[in-house]
Amino acid sequence: SQMGLMTVIFGLGLTGLQAGQQAASVLVLYAVHHSLAKSCLFLGCRGISKRFISALYLPALALAGLPFTSGAAAKIGFKELVAGLEGPWQDLSAVFLPMSSLGTTLLVLHFMRIVQQPGEAEAGGDKKAMFVMMMSLFAVALVFWLWPATVPTALHSLQPVKIWQALWPVLLGCLLFFLWQKIAVWHESRVAGCDTALVADRHDSVEPDNAFQSFLERIEEKNWQSAGDRPLSVYFSGVDLQLRKAEKILGRWVVVGLTFLLLSIILYFLA
Numbered sequence: 277s278q279m280g281l282m283t284v285i286f287g288l289g290l291t292g293l294q295a296g297q298q299a300a301s302v303l304v305l306y307a308v309h310h311s312l313a314k315s316c317l318f319l320g321c322r323g324i325s326k327r328f329i330s331a332l333y334l335p336a337l338a339l340a341g342l343p344f345t346s347g348a349a350a351k352i353g354f355k356e357l358v359a360g361l362e363g364p365w366q367d368l369s370a371v372f373l374p375m376s377s378l379g380t381t382l383l384v385l386h387f388m389r390i391v392q393q394p395g396e397a398e399a400g401g402d403k404k405a406m407f408v409m410m411m412s413l414f415a416v417a418l419v420f421w422l423w424p425a426t427v428p429t430a431l432h433s434l435q436p437v438k439i440w441q442a443l444w445p446v447l448l449g450c451l452l453f454f455l456w457q458k459i460a461v462w463h464e465s466r467v468a469g470c471d472t473a474l475v476a477d478r479h480d481s482v483e484p485d486n487a488f489q490s491f492l493e494r495i496e497e498k499n500w501q502s503a504g505d506r507p508l509s510v511y512f513s514g515v516d517l518q519l520r521k522a523e524k525i526l527g528r529w530v531v532v533g534l535t536f537l538l539l540s541i542i543l544y545f546l547a
Contacts, residue, residue: 278310278339281354281376288357288365295361302353305426309346312415313338317384319409321391328406329392335416336384340449341377341442343433346420348442351377352433355441374445381449382456389457 282303289299316335338345351373358369420426432438525531 278306278314278380282306282310285354285357288361291361295357298357298360301425302350302357305353305420305429306350308419309338309350309416312412312419313346316409316412316416317387319405319412331410331413332391333388334413336388337381337446338416339384340380340446342446343439343442346416348438349420349426349430349433351442352438353429356429356432374441377442377445378449378452381446382453385450385453 285299285303285306289296289303313335317332317339320329320332320335334345338347341347341351354373355369358365420430433442526535
């Protein structure tokens with residue numbers, strides 16, 4: 277999604293000379309922000325010690341555009357670029373930019389949940405990776421306030437209206453992630469209760485080779501009976517399977533080539 281936003285910035289810069297000059301500046305700011313924040317997350321996956329693992333929330337939420345971070349300043353620069361353009365760009369950015377922040381928030385919180393699981397973070401950490409990660413962390417927090425080219429944009433991001441525009445998608449993403457976790461825990465405990473009941477009620481007449489298959493079938497039957505409908509896991513697994521199939525199809529060279537050709541034809545007639 278971050279690469280997509282930078283591609284949009286590049287495309288907006290092709291609409292005119294003045295827009296191109298402003299887009300070049302915003303594109304550099306966005307690329308610097310993204311590279312610094314993402315490098316922190318990559319290095320923090322294995323190289324950071326457990327006691328510093330919470331520090332990864334700063335670059336993670338910076339990618340989502342949390343206020344007072346480089347991500348907020350970069351997205352403010354994007355909005356200022358769009359504000360000077362004609363056409364539907366302002367309306368589109370008002371919808372899709374918050375959606376991007378919301379989706380990124382959910383993604384990075386899921387990433388943090390995985391990283392914080394036992395065994396993911398190293399007890400002592402890699403000292404070299406730790407040093408580079410901390411330097412990147414300080415850069416994420418400070419570079420946009422010290423680099424002369426970014427100071428004006430960073431100051432604009434401190435306006436109350438700008439703070440709220442950057443804050444509410446992140447807050448909504450945190451709320452949705454919290455509800456998602458609660459639902460997941462509730463569903464796992466419910467399925468575990470069904471599993472326990474089935475284990476206690478399992479017939480000894482089942483052949484050893486077919487015991488596991490029969491066990492799974494009875495779990496499914498128990499879930500259907502207790503819920504009165506399909507269990508949540510059936511829906512989620514079905515959606516996940518369809519998304520994986522769609523992603524595999526979209527990754528084929530034939531589909532990519534035809535899509536690129538179609539987009540080129542559309543852009544030709546829109547020009």
